Amino acid sequence: MTEVARAAAADPAAAHAPEPVPLTPDGVPHGQPVLDRLVALLDLERIEENIFRGVSPAESPVRVFGGQVAGQALVAAGRTVPADRKVHSLHAYFIRGGDPSIPIVYEVDRIRDGRSFTTRRVVAVQRGKAIFSLSASFQLPESGMDHAEPMPEVPAPETLPTYSERIAPYRERLGWFARAPRPIDLRYVTEPAWVSREAGPREARNQVWMRADGRLPDDDLLHVCLLAYASDLTLLDSVLARHAVYWGTDKVIGASLDHAMWFHRPFRADDWFLYDCESPSASGARGLATGRFFGRDGGLVATVVQEGLLRVMP
Template identity: 45%
Template sequence: MTEPGGASHDPVGAVLRALDLTADAQQPDVFEGQSLPQPQGRVFGGQVLAQALLAAGRTVPDGRLPHSLHGYFLRPGDDAAPIGFAVERLRDGRSFSARRTHALQGDVPILSMISSFQERQPGIEYAEAMPVVPGPDEVASALDVLGDVDHPMAKFWAQESAFDLRHIPGPIYLRPDADSPLGRQSVWARARGPVPDDQLLHRALLAYACDQIMLEPVLRRAGRPWATPGLSMASLDHAMWWHRDVRVDDWLLFTQSTPSAQGGRGLGAARVFDSDGALVASIAQEGMVRVPD
């Protein structure tokens, strides 16, 4: 991704700078953030989601980390304009804190999100097992697939994205997948550079990264590639649960499916495992998916 006013040689650093929000000196619990330029000129949904979570996290008591969020994308954002984040403190209990965050441009919300934070506590412990799939070193990266394609979106996916993505079975950037009629896929993902040792930041970056791929199973099941002429896609709502600590600069495996598509909308679901096989997060996202007749 191209840095605001700079080059794209450090995509992870550019994302970290965009996520470094500025507090409003006059208004408590109000913050401002910048956007990374996108090929379509619209704010990337994962970015504003991560920024909203970080804004909420800066208002909770120390030691409480996000365990869930539920957000609605209300309007497309302009990537050339700053975004304001207004946090409402809904509740601070003995173990949990709840926050509502509005992301605003031109005094109208582009995202409305509720998030919940919890202190670390003991409890019942179990989780699904990670499926057996080829390791990331055995799978082609987006750069391997798209590195020679001269197109702005190919350049974004292969070179400017802050995350290295490796699809199982292969990606559907340029051609459909004829071998996955149910739309299931697994994706290895890892930040292209180191990330500071801040668990709130790593959880926010997981929200950032997943928005790139959450609706891909819908396209895969429909037999459509990203390169479908006239394709129109946009995130509508996003739900996310963090189960355990996560590091986005280590390999993560997304196992994805799509239970339904109808009325110009499709639902994507994902389980996220770390490289040791621990289930670290569960995600669901519904989006607008429109293709020409």
């Protein structure tokens, strides 16, 4: 656990405490101190045996970021499971928009403790109402059949522009998305949707290299929760690209509705991984997106599916 995480465990408000951080050329905080603050947000306060409390960062949008509540809920579930059992899947529903100005209480239900599998259900609550629910399954490591689809041929992350460079010409139009602190290092392989929209609709696909912007402790659960957090950052871009619209530049109202992940192989979230996303369908003001995480070595480490609410206003 980092020093910031230790401080937050004793005092959740420590996650909001200002500290010197490196800045990108456009003045946005990034690097290890910003990553440490994200780790601190995931280090929940235990209130009772099966009840935990989390907070949101000071620099939050109007609603709690979906990846944050998913990551925190998974931490809550994992804190009630033996360390030798690893997360292999999660299924979640976003029920109400979360308020980032008040804490979130996570209530864990110990559904089953079997010989090989452990199942947990978590409900996130604010003001007495559920805002999010998650079911997660954990498994003792086993050997068995092993195969996977190959990683797409893409340029190496070091050869691609940084997120700061990509977003520079669009900072004013993208508003909060351009100003938010960046604990995750992003390198777009395909053109970002805020760029490609100017040329009209294109293939419903989005590819981006990602990694935690710093070093993480050797905690398997933390790395899985960081991946869950990152999985919500660019997934719906594949839907938006197909329709040549984007948050901030067009009148798009969106929110995650449900989210599922399957974890296939060990990985480190502070190493580069490719997030390959595409959208098979959009209808009824909802868009479906699927994503695959590949490690730098080409191994498939996780699969993601999400449906999001997407309303394009006239």
